[in-house]
Every structure is written in structure tokens, then in C-alpha cells.
Amino acid sequence: MDTTDLETYQVQLSQVELALQTDTENAGLLSLRSELQELISLTQQSLAQAASSSRTDAVRKTANSTPSHTWTAGSDCLAKYSGDGNWYPARITSVGGSAENPVYSIMFKGYNTTELIKGSEIKALPANHQEKVSAPSKRKLTKAEDEERDRKKKRNEKKLEVKAAKAKEQLAKQATWQKFAKKSEKKGVHIAGVAGTSIFKTPDNPLGRGAYRFSLFERRLLDF
Incomplete structure (x- = not known):
């Protein structure tokens, strides 16, 4: 009717x-x-x-x-991730919108991902949440997050390569100097600073000044 x-x-x-x-x-x-x-x-x-x-x-x-739970900034919750539609632990960072239709800004725990979601996309943490914290569910990284992780990895690898190259260069210089010092000793040329003597010690022989100048030359080679 x-x-x-x-x-x-x-x-x-x-x-x-x-x-x-x-x-x-x-x-x-x-x-x-x-x-x-x-x-x-x-x-x-x-x-x-x-x-x-x-x-x-x-x-x-x-x-x-109408949400039965009043959510405020700083509240922990489960939030729906737009990337796959699954629920993950998150924290509310701010609340906007109107009283009838609030909008929440949340950050997923363990990630730097933030999203704006509605009240229907938030729910309370389960009673056994403490047990789940030790082994949280892992979601797939977004393309931007994956690219940022690769960039950081490449930067770290580049830094290690530069450090290794500098260490190798330093070792090569030391080996060159040691080789030069050994050749000089075989030829009877005393290199001040190698056998524990000072390059500023005044020699007793008549060629003292010349020996002093040669020691300075050797010192420059050492600095090189």
C-alpha cells in the first residue's frame, strides 16, 4: 500500500x-x-x-x-594504507576538516610515509597490539621510497670507494718513499730522518753545508 x-x-x-x-x-x-x-x-x-x-x-x-572513538593528535591507531588497502600501525599527527567530517593526517610507524585519511579509515589497535609490535607486519615500499633507499645506498658505496682510493694512494706514496730510501742507503747516501737523526744536525765533515742542502731536498721528497 x-x-x-x-x-x-x-x-x-x-x-x-x-x-x-x-x-x-x-x-x-x-x-x-x-x-x-x-x-x-x-x-x-x-x-x-x-x-x-x-x-x-x-x-x-x-x-x-559517526565514529565511536574520538581521535586526537598523538593517538596510536591502525590506519588503512592507500597503496594496498591493508591496515598498519600508525600515529595521528594532526586533525583537520570539520567536526562532522574530520580529516586525519597520519604517519605509518616504521616508515616516513604520511597520508590524509577519513575517520572510516582509522580503527583502534587490537588488544594484543604489544605482542605485534615486536614483529610488525611489513608492507611493500612505494616506488619513491624504494628509489630513495637506492640513492642512499649508492651514496654510501661512493663514500666507501673514495675512502678506499685515498688509503690506496697514501700506501703507494709510502711505498715509493721507502723504495727511494733503500736505494739511497745502498748508494751510501744518508737520508736524515730515516735512521733516527735530525735533518737540522750540523755535520762534522767539510761538506756540511752541502749535506744540509741535500737533506732539505730529501725532506721535500719525504713531504711529497
Whole structure:
């Protein structure tokens, strides 16, 4: 039954009422009027019940859509990740939007990923969350996160290569000097600073000044 049926019954009743004005004792019209009045009453009751049920459903939907938990900045929760639709531990960093339709800025724990999500994409942590913290579920890195990780890895590898090259160069210089010192000793040339003597010690032989100049030359080679 709907409003169209009700309107039909009411029109029919008015026609019967009009006919009874000229034939007030007509048993058929009196019976029809009674039936129509009963139909109109039943239809009105049915429509009232349907309207009440609709209002109840609307209130229930509103209650279900309204978050039962009040989330604030700093709250820990489970949030739905847009990348795969799964739920991960997160922390709310800020709350925006309106009171009726709040928007939450969250950061997933263990990642630097932040997202803006609605209340329907947040839920409370499970009771056994402490056990899960020790072995949190891992989600796949986004393309940007994966590329950033590769860039950091390459930068670290480059730094290690530079350090290794410098160490190798230093070792080569030391080996060159040691080779030069050994050749000089074989030729009878004393290199000051190698055998523990000072390059500034005044020699006792007549060629002292020349020996001093040669020692300075050797010192420059050592610095090189």
C-alpha cells in the first residue's frame, strides 16, 4: 500500500458519500462506504509504520557513520594504507576538516610515509597490539621510497670507494718513499730522518753545508 492507493480509496469514498445523499438507505452503498473507510484506515496505518521505519533506519545509519572513538593528535591507531588497502600501525599527527567530517593526517610507524585519511579509515589497535609490535607486519615500499633507499645506498658505496682510493694512494706514496730510501742507503747516501737523526744536525765533515742542502731536498721528497 502506498499514497496512490490511499488517494484512490478517498476518491471512491467521496463518490459513495455523494450517492448516499440521494439514497440514504441503500444497503450496498452503506456496505461499500464501510469497506472503503476500513481500507483508508489500514492504508494510513501502513504508511505511518513505513515512515517510522524509515526514520529509524536513518538514525541507525547516522549512528553507524559517526565514529565511536574520538581521535586526537598523538593517538596510536591502525590506519588503512592507500597503496594496498591493508591496515598498519600508525600515529595521528594532526586533525583537520570539520567536526562532522574530520580529516586525519597520519604517519605509518616504521616508515616516513604520511597520508590524509577519513575517520572510516582509522580503527583502534587490537588488544594484543604489544605482542605485534615486536614483529610488525611489513608492507611493500612505494616506488619513491624504494628509489630513495637506492640513492642512499649508492651514496654510501661512493663514500666507501673514495675512502678506499685515498688509503690506496697514501700506501703507494709510502711505498715509493721507502723504495727511494733503500736505494739511497745502498748508494751510501744518508737520508736524515730515516735512521733516527735530525735533518737540522750540523755535520762534522767539510761538506756540511752541502749535506744540509741535500737533506732539505730529501725532506721535500719525504713531504711529497
